[in-house]
Amino acid sequence: MAGPPLLEIEDLRLGYATERGTLWAVDGVNLEVRRNEALTVLGESGCGKSSLARTLLRTLPRNARTPSGQIRLDGREVLGLPEERFRREVRWVRIALVMQAAMNALNPVVRVGEQVAEPLRVHQRMGRREAQRRAAAAFEEVGIATDFLRRYPHELSGGMRQRAVLAMALVTEPDLVILDEPTSALDVLTQASIMNVLKRIKAERGVSFILITHDIATSSELADRVALMYAGQVVETASAEAFFGDPAHPYSRLLMDSVPRLHQEQPPRAIPGRPPSLLEPPTGCRFADRCPKAYERCAEPPPEVAYDTRHRVRCWLHHPGGRR
């Protein structure tokens, strides 16, 4: 394929200063997202997936340290970009974010239409009328009647508010939309209809998505590719076919076995144990103490083994000299 991928993340590290030392929430993450590709970042709470999203958009809390590594957008380094230029050129212009429970973060005393138009007015200095026109188009795109533009958030149902937030993320026509648990607070049918909207927008608009979720079934509704995180690291990156069909990392396999399924005779199985503390992570493989296949070598930090260019596994078992 010609040209660099839309987004490349290389050896990204992000730490938080805490009373008991630095907590590395993102610890050496490598990822890439191509144009019109949806990458799901999957992981349980505390694995660092939300910190990753917040690092990409620089919406970090105050105790976050300066992240290290590289983030390239169209081949251009943006992690070191001065804040003012990042705000003008990247945030909400190229990359938009839908935060977890964002539907409850709408300003209750401002009409929804104005809030949806706000990114245009702030980031692109667009006039009111033109911004409103674009907001109306975004509303139609996410499936809300345009007369709701003049309503206040409390007059919308939860599902409609979530669509409005999605419209807000799309209104500036970004290349990449990051969705942090976009449907976890919603009901089953609303969830499915929001995922339908995302599928349609991906097909029609050619947008790329990073979908961050703990829900494996939801992740499969949009993903072209999956990155599974554990204790601050990506343990497996694979195509959706490979990941949902035949995952390679022992954690991926156990996680797939823990999913309650509608149509399966076998009951789901829990994964014994707990993730390690990120304040003092093990020096070797972070999953080793829960892993049924761990052996001596796992006391050393495992390398990211590349199966092929787009399937990588952080596990000694898959190392050329490793035990299968």
Next chain:
Amino acid sequence: MSAPAATAASAPGSDSALLEVDGLYTHFELRQWGFLRTGTVRAVDGVSFTLDAGEATAVVGESGCGKSSLARTLLGLHRPTAGSLHFAGSELSSLGRADLKAYRAQVGYVQQDPYGALPPFMEVRRILAEPLIVHGIRRRAERWQRIQAALEEVGLAPATEIAGKFPHQLSGGQQQRVVIARALLLRPAMLIADEPVSMLDASVRVEILNLLHRVQQEHRLALLYITHDLSTVRHYVDRAMVMYGGRVVEQAPVDALLRHPQHPYTEALLSALGDPDAANAGRPRPVPGGEAPSLIHPPSGCRYHPRCPHAMAGRCELEPPPPDFRPRPEHRVACWLRE
């Protein structure tokens, strides 16, 4: 407006039923300035079912379908507007104070949000002692013995260590285990678990469901498992009932319900969900239009008719379907299509 009388078409009573719910209505009056009636929320609007001793039933529905109000009515936290609730043969509304207290000891409650359910300023030991004190276990040694046994039963060991902790020192899964231990302390005959795993991570979710299932089986408890997530009912319950707009639209043994759903709403719920599969990303899911019905101004006739792809004009919007058509021997369905 008062609630309509219980419908004649109710669950067939059986001798073994531990809980018999017949034509249950729980309505809430909306008031302005404390006295002006401005409307009625028909949270539970004519629900009938039975639950046998040792039987596990799932109550499935989306938010606002009345499933939590049903649970809270069964717990005696809301007074039913109409209908009857029989537990072990006695009618709940006729119970005096002392009997009501005895009833509550018979019913364990597992809440959705474990952190919110545990008082943050109490040690686990104290949290678990409370129900025992309230229910008259005076001797400290006996209380401690029972607390210890309950903690061990839910897999929290060593009990002495856990007992000295405050809720915030425990993980979400451990907190939910404490909540389950508390629900089991008084040796209940029935557990009501209201979305017990919806706040937990995927791998912990399975642990807690397995634990609930194990204690339910070991103590032969009746279990009412309330959830919005149909994918978590299989393997854990015997029967399932689906609620919509304050009413039960379908009930059946869980395998039959998942394999051969008879109500269009159950079908919609099932096709909106899927097991993880790479093919999911390529195809949109069928989702009915519209929003969940208002419980203040519910749709006329069948409450699902405005969203139902099979609604029959002249029928579904006019008459509410009776709750017990039996298109298959094991199903009971409130849908005119199955007449």
